[in-house]
Amino acid sequence: MAIRNLRYDGDEILSKVSREITEIDDKIKELANDMMETMHKYDGVGLAAVQVGVLKRLIVIDLYEEGTQYILINPVIIKEKGEQICDEGCLSYPNQFGKVKRPKEVVVEALDLNGKKVKIKGKDLLAQALSHEIDHLNGKVFVEKVEPGTLETINPNDRKEN
Numbered sequence: 001m002a003i004r005n006l007r008y009d010g011d012e013i014l015s016k017v018s019r020e021i022t023e024i025d026d027k028i029k030e031l032a033n034d035m036m037e038t039m040h041k042y043d044g045v046g047l048a049a050v051q052v053g054v055l056k057r058l059i060v061i062d063l064y065e066e067g068t069q070y071i072l073i074n075p076v077i078i079k080e081k082g083e084q085i086c087d088e089g090c091l092s093y094p095n096q097f098g099k100v101k102r103p104k105e106v107v108v109e110a111l112d113l114n115g116k117k118v119k120i121k122g123k124d125l126l127a128q129a130l131s132h133e134i135d136h137l138n139g140k141v142f143v144e145k146v147e148p149g150t151l152e153t154i155n156p157n158d159r160k161e162n
């Protein structure tokens with residue numbers, strides 16, 4: 001396992017559409033494990049492969065509670081319900097936060113690392129994370145969806161003092 005380099009604000013790869021994964025080989029498994037490790041290193045709750053420079057439809061999520069770790073291949077939202085306004089950030093936009101409207105509940109279909117079809121029902125933070133990461137696979141980033149006037153830059157040094 002290895003930490004991968006993150007891609008940041010201004011990198012044009014973040015606006016590209018990722019490709020379907022047709023074969024879950026050792027390279028994909030290694031990528032998924034590296035993404036999980038990279039996300040943990042930077043205290044993220046989600047990461048899409050494009051954020052480590054790989055245009056493949058793979059996301060990882062960890063809400064840091066039992067049973068909330070997911071590795072999802074070719075995830076698709078098949079159902080959305082309700083709305084929530086989320087305080088949101090992104091590992092590719094360090095120190096930037098804003099309010100984003102997300103579905104309150106989603107149902108996602110995907111494959112797991114064994115190629116088995118899985119269906120996940122997520123609400124609240126899980127719905128937000130699934131929606132945010134699947135947006136990345138379609139070349140969309142949260143700053144495009146931020147409610148006008150709510151995007152803030154927060155200096156991490158200021159945060160520690162609070």
Ligand code: NI
Pocket residue numbers: 089090091092132136
């Ligand atoms: Ni993100």
